[in-house]
Amino acid sequence: MKRLLLFFALILTGGVTATLLFAAMTDSQAQKLWRQITEESPYSRWHHVDSEVSGQKSGAPYAPYYRIYAREAPPKAKGAPADYGTVLVRENLSADKRLQGVTVMYKIENYNSDAGDWFWAKYTADGQVEEAGKVRKCIGCHSFAAGNDYIFDRWAQR
Ligand code: HEC
Numbered sequence: 001m002k003r004l005l006l007f008f009a010l011i012l013t014g015g016v017t018a019t020l021l022f023a024a025m026t027d028s029q030a031q032k033l034w035r036q037i038t039e040e041s042p043y044s045r046w047h048h049v050d051s052e053v054s055g056q057k058s059g060a061p062y063a064p065y066y067r068i069y070a071r072e073a074p075p076k077a078k079g080a081p082a083d084y085g086t087v088l089v090r091e092n093l094s095a096d097k098r099l100q101g102v103t104v105m106y107k108i109e110n111y112n113s114d115a116g117d118w119f120w121a122k123y124t125a126d127g128q129v130e131e132a133g134k135v136r137k138c139i140g141c142h143s144f145a146a147g148n149d150y151i152f153d154r155w156a157q158r
Contacts, residue, residue, distance in 0.1 A: 026133040027129050029132065029133075030123075033104060033119070034123060034129070037089060041071060043087075046069040046070060048068060048070070050065075065093035065094075066091060067090070067093065068091075069088070069089040069091070070089075071086070072087075080149070081116070081149040082151065084107050084117070085107065086106070089102060089104050090102065090103045099125040102124075103120075104121045104123070105118045105138075105142075106118065106121070115139045115143070116149050116150040118139075118142075118150055119134075120132065120138040121135075122138075
């Protein structure tokens with residue numbers, strides 16, 4: 001009986017350690033991504049669309065306004081998958097247009113073939129990682145756009 005308990009305790013600790021390790025790895029990947037899009041190739045210089053220009057206000061659960069930035073031009077044909085390496089950045093802005101946070105989609109080959117191979121990340125306005133990886137709620141809602149490679153793309157419909 002004792003052995004059995006020890007066995008389960010070990011499995012549990014192993015599981016917790018693995019989960020923590022995995023979370024730490026995902027976090028550092030998200031931090032690296034933040035450096036890439038703010039220092040190496042600042043997204044502020046990419047092509048961008050303002051929600052006011054596009055005439056679309058954000059839907060829930062987002063802040064009222066957005067700005068969406070794409071390093072690469074949007075996919076040519078609607079529904080065509082984005083190239084690997086594509087990064088999409090969405091700035092979430094308050095009613096008075098202050099930056100409240102940043103959400104990012106980054107397409108990585110073989111990362112998550114069940115959901116478009118996107119790495120999802122949510123940051124505070126100053127770049128602290130809030131959520132990252134195969135974030136279930138991001139995937140859940142963006143699944144409505146699964147036929148368009150999980151990209152809502154309203155901003156690209158100009
Ligand atoms: C409840 C639905 C919902 C959830 C949850 C959600 N999104 Fe979105 N997202 C949208 C919609 C709708 C748009 C299109 C712009 C708009 O209308 O705000 C969008 C746009 C985006 C864009 C710009 C590319 C595109 O699809 O047009 C990025 C990047 C993004 N979201 C990242 C994320 C990340 C990261 C998460 C999780 C932390 C997340 N989203 C969670 C609904 C959602």
